[in-house]
Amino acid sequence: MEPIIVVLFVLGYLAITLEHPLRLDKTVPALLMAVIMWTVLSLGYREGWFSVINAHGEVLHFSPDAAEASMEGLSGIILHHLGKAAEILIFLIGAMTIVEIIDLHQGFGILKGAVRTQSKRKLLWITGVGSFILSSAIDNLTATIILVTLLRKLISNREERIWYVSLVVIAANAGGAWSPIGDVTTTMLWIANKVTASHLVLHTIIPSIVCFVVPYTIASFLPIFRGNLSVDNETDMEEERLLSSRTMLWLGLGAIVSVPLFKTLTHLPPYMGIMLALAIVWAVSESIHPEKDFKQARRYLYSSNRALSKIEMSSILFFWGILMAVGVLESLVYGTLNGEQMGSLRYMAESLQSVIPSENAVVMLLGMLSSVVDNVPLVAAAIGMYTDPRDAAVWQFIALSAGTGGSLLIIGSAAGVAAMGMEKIDFLWYLKRISLLALAGFLSGAAVFLVL
Numbered sequence: 031m032e033p034i035i036v037v038l039f040v041l042g043y044l045a046i047t048l049e050h051p052l053r054l055d056k057t058v059p060a061l062l063m064a065v066i067m068w069t070v071l072s073l074g075y076r077e078g079w080f081s082v083i084n085a086h087g088e089v090l091h092f093s094p095d096a097a098e099a100s101m102e103g104l105s106g107i108i109l110h111h112l113g114k115a116a117e118i119l120i121f122l123i124g125a126m127t128i129v130e131i132i133d134l135h136q137g138f139g140i141l142k143g144a145v146r147t148q149s150k151r152k153l154l155w156i157t158g159v160g161s162f163i164l165s166s167a168i169d170n171l172t173a174t175i176i177l178v179t180l181l182r183k184l185i186s187n188r189e190e191r192i193w194y195v196s197l198v199v200i201a202a203n204a205g206g207a208w209s210p211i212g213d214v215t216t217t218m219l220w221i222a223n224k225v226t227a228s229h230l231v232l233h234t235i236i237p238s239i240v241c242f243v244v245p246y247t248i249a250s251f252l253p254i255f256r257g258n259l260s261v262d263n264e265t266d267m268e269e270e271r272l273l274s275s276r277t278m279l280w281l282g283l284g285a286i287v288s289v290p291l292f293k294t295l296t297h298l299p300p301y302m303g304i305m306l307a308l309a310i311v312w313a314v315s316e317s318i319h320p321e322k323d324f325k326q327a328r329r330y331l332y333s334s335n336r337a338l339s340k341i342e343m344s345s346i347l348f349f350w351g352i353l354m355a356v357g358v359l360e361s362l363v364y365g366t367l368n369g370e371q372m373g374s375l376r377y378m379a380e381s382l383q384s385v386i387p388s389e390n391a392v393v394m395l396l397g398m399l400s401s402v403v404d405n406v407p408l409v410a411a412a413i414g415m416y417t418d419p420r421d422a423a424v425w426q427f428i429a430l431s432a433g434t435g436g437s438l439l440i441i442g443s444a445a446g447v448a449a450m451g452m453e454k455i456d457f458l459w460y461l462k463r464i465s466l467l468a469l470a471g472f473l474s475g476a477a478v479f480l481v482l
Contacts, residue, residue: 031079032364036374038067039355043402046441047457056450056457057344060351067358068108075104081363083373085110089363111357114406115350117301118171118214118444122346124304125172128282128311129179130337135320136272137279142183148258151250154194157181158246161198162205162239165445168286169300170206170213170433174198174445176283178452185259188453193254195453196464197246200437200471202445204242207433208234211290214444215400215409215432219425222413229421234430236482241434241475245467274320274332278311285311345451352441353404360407375403376411383415389424394476397431401442405432430479437468 042063049056074080081091082104090103132138147153157177165173177198185191206212210220210227219225249255285307292303312334320332330336356375364374372380378399382392393412400408409432418424436443440450440460449455 031074032362032374034074035067035071035080035358035362038070039063039359042067042355047461050456050458055344057348057351060348060355062351064351064354064358067355071358071362072104076101081371082107082361083363083371084361089371107361108357111354111361114357115353117299118353119346119350121301121304122171122349122444122448123341124301124308125175125286126341127334127337128286128304128308129175130340131311131315131334132278132282133179133340134332134337135274135278135315135318137275137282138180138183140275140279141180145184150190150255150257150259153184153259154197154250154255155246157194157198158201158242161201162242165202165205166209166212168289169211170202171444171448172286172289173205174202174448175452176286177202178449190254190259192453192455192459193249193463195449196440196455196460197249197467199440199443199446199449200245200464200468201242203434203437203443204238204471204475206445207241207430208238211293213429213433215405216429218406218409219413219429223420224413224425225429226421230426230429233423233426233482234479237430237475237479238434240478241430241471243471244474245471248467248470272320273322274315274318277318278315281314282311342451345448348451349444349447352447356404356407359403360410373407373411375407376415379408379411379415390427390480393424393427393431394435396428397435397472397476398438400432400435401438405436405443408432427476427479430475431472434468434472434475438465438472440464 042059045052045054045059045063046056049059071080071082075082075092076097078092081089083089084103084107090100090107092100145153145156147156157180161173161177164176178195181191181194181198185194203213207216208231210216210225210230216225216230220227220230286304289300289303289307292298292306293300296302315332315334321328359374360376362374363371364377365372367377367380367384379392379396382395383389386392386395396408396412409428412428412432416422416424436446440446440455440457446460450457450460
């Protein structure tokens with residue numbers, strides 16, 4: 031009966047990819063997929079068709095004699111996955127709200143004015159390098175949100191802009207892969223004491239640069255990046271006239287950059303840090319005067335409540351649907367290997383390990399699979415699969431593969447999902463035009479890592 035759950039995931043995934051032909055917003059199939067999969071799992075669990083596995087690796091079976099306790103076990107699993115999803119979504123809401131507050135105060139107009147080039151190719155590399163560096167300092171998700179907002183200021187033509195945005199996703203994922211705070215999977219390996227920050231940076235920074243440089247070099251020769259853009263410098267000057275622009279820009283970016291430091295000092299999760307950052311930025315935005323002779327009647331134009339109303343809630347819900355659907359796959363006991371029952375994703379990972387003798391090939395496949403399902407449970411499965419000591423090459427390779435493999439598909443990473451929601455990028459459009467570039471970078475980076 032277990033394949034029923036997998037089929038539901040495949041059908042939901044297919045509906046997401048066919049968003050435009052079906053004329054159905056991707057959020058709808060994502061929500062339906064998540065709820066239907068959990069419903070089938072719950073009903074099947076009560077009938078004894080399915081077993082589930084909790085976060086501690088304990089396998090739970092439904093017992094008619096202890097029906098209430100059995101269902102409490104399933105509820106605990108649902109709450110666990112809801113909590114994991116909420117960590118990312120709360121962080122996403124906080125980061126997007128800060129970015130929108132900066133935008134309301136026209137802070138990004140200053141950055142727009144700093145980008146004086148009209149060359150499409152130069153702008154490609156400027157945004158790419160910015161995304162690569164910024165994602166390592168904060169994280170790939172927040173870096174993508176900031177760069178997408180900046181690109182909206184720089185490029186008015188959406189058909190051109192989504193090319194830049196899509197490549198920003200590749201750069202952000204590559205930049206996050208070599209930093210212990212740049213991607214949730216590298217952070218997982220760091221917290222699990224599988225890698226140290228110094229060794230991770232030392233062994234993955236060059237392959238990560240290759241993962242970024244190769245697709246950008248190929249893209250530089252594409253027709254879409256030839257010629258010049260028209261940059262309206264008069265608009266830049268007009269946007270800089272707000273008294274609050276510079277203050278809110280540097281305060282907002284500084285608050286976001288401080289989140290990793292907050293995490294290091296307090297050992298609290300990143301969403302706590304981003305909420306503190308939002309509170310500070312919110313408080314300042316309520317007291318600052320954006321204009322000369324500022325009238326209270328115009329306060330609503332710069333209010334944080336207005337910023338909250340502008341964030342992409344459809345993206346938040348879409349992300350929730352994807353994460354909760356993957357949670358079903360992680361929780362469903364699919365089979366037994368070596369006498370141990372395990373969830374679907376770990377079963378898949380262990381099966382690959384038993385079929386493919388090369389450890390490096392398995393890690394690369396896990397990286398590519400992370401573009402289909404969330405890389406967090408795949409990395410969690412890998413942590414359970416391997417017993418190598420801290421700073422072994424396999425852990426660094428897992429960090430690189432899981433971090434950069436998500437670029438192969440637009441919904442394969444948090445950065446991609448955010449960009450997809452903000453710019454309404456079509457799944458098939460990305461697959462046809464960007465996935466091969468991402469694959470070239472992924473394979474080149476993996477090859478360089480193995481050679482080094």
